[in-house]
Amino acid sequence: MKIIGVSASPRKNQSTYYALQQCLEEITLSAKSAGKNIEVEIVDLAGMKISGCISCDACKKDLVCSQKDDFQELIPKFADPEIAGIIIASPVYMGCMSSQAKAFIDRSVLFRRNRFMFRNKVGGAIAVGGSRNGGQELTIQAIHAGMMIHDMIIVGNDNHFGGMVWGNHPDGYKADATGITTARNLGRRMAEVALMIS
Numbered sequence: 617m618k619i620i621g622v623s624a625s626p627r628k629n630q631s632t633y634y635a636l637q638q639c640l641e642e643i644t645l646s647a648k649s650a651g652k653n654i655e656v657e658i659v660d661l662a663g664m665k666i667s668g669c670i671s672c673d674a675c676k677k678d679l680v681c682s683q684k685d686d687f688q689e690l691i692p693k694f695a696d697p698e699i700a701g702i703i704i705a706s707p708v709y710m711g712c713m714s715s716q717a718k719a720f721i722d723r724s725v726l727f728r729r730n731r732f733m734f735r736n737k738v739g740g741a742i743a744v745g746g747s748r749n750g751g752q753e754l755t756i757q758a759i760h761a762g763m764m765i766h767d768m769i770i771v772g773n774d775n776h777f778g779g780m781v782w783g784n785h786p787d788g789y790k791a792d793a794t795g796i797t798t799a800r801n802l803g804r805r806m807a808e809v810a811l812m813i814s
Contacts, residue, residue: 617814618655619643619701619738619806620694624717627707628662631744631789635781635799636705639742642803652811654700659690661716668719675726687723694727694734700810701738702768703802707783708745708755721762728766738810739768740802742779744789752780771809773801 621640625632640656647654664686674682679695681687694702706717713721727733741763743755756777760770772778779799785792 617653617700617810618657618696618698619703619810620699621656621658621703621705622717622720623658623660623662624704624706624714624720625744626662626714626716628660631781631783632705632707632742633658633660633662634789635742635744635779635796636703638796639703639705639740639779639799639803639806642800643807646804646807647811650807650811654807654810655698659693661720664716666716666719666723669722669725675729679726679730681723681726683723687720691726694724699737700814701740701806702734702763703740703742703806704759705742705744705779706755706759708743708751711751711754713743713755713758717759721759724762724766732767734763734766734768736813737766737768738806738813739763739766739770740772740778740806742781742799742802744781744783744795746784748782750782753777756780769809769813771802771805773798773805776801778802
């Protein structure tokens with residue numbers, strides 16, 4: 617069983633990546649405390665060239681995409697039947713997800729068109745905003761909308777939509793204990809639900 621986290625920030629090793637790491641670490645710990653093992657992996661979109669969907673419909677015929685960019689290497693990774701869950705982590709840009717997150721979600725339509733490959737997989741979202749209330753909820757809801765179209769099982773973090781982190785915390789994003797706790801709680805819920813339905 618595997619849960620993949622997608623870091624959809626254009627910047628490497630910054631706040632979005634860190635929040636996702638915290639979430640995945642909690643998945644591993646929660647699974648171990650239940651006597652189980654969940655493999656985790658981060659797919660970092662920073663530096664990757666992934667264009668938006670052009671609605672060419674090539675993926676209606678097979679699990680292929682006509683665009684020859686870095687999304688090609690992600691197709692076999694996300695087609696793995698061992699995947700039990702997917703988390704998308706995005707910074708908040710102009711009140712919503714990053715263009716990297718949007719391109720990834722739009723291009724993921726090929727998994728939907730080929731036997732709904734993400735159906736019944738657990739889905740979660742993390743958003744990192746420039747302020748405490750900087751569009752995180754709207755970003756998470758937008759990510760959730762894409763997951764709902766895949767017919768995924770969406771989880772939150774007990775009493776929030778998902779992980780909501782303050783990237784410009786006065787003491788640095790790693791000091792945002794409240795936000796990091798929401799990301800870790802999302803990881804715990806991802807593990808619980810993935811193990812429950814496996």
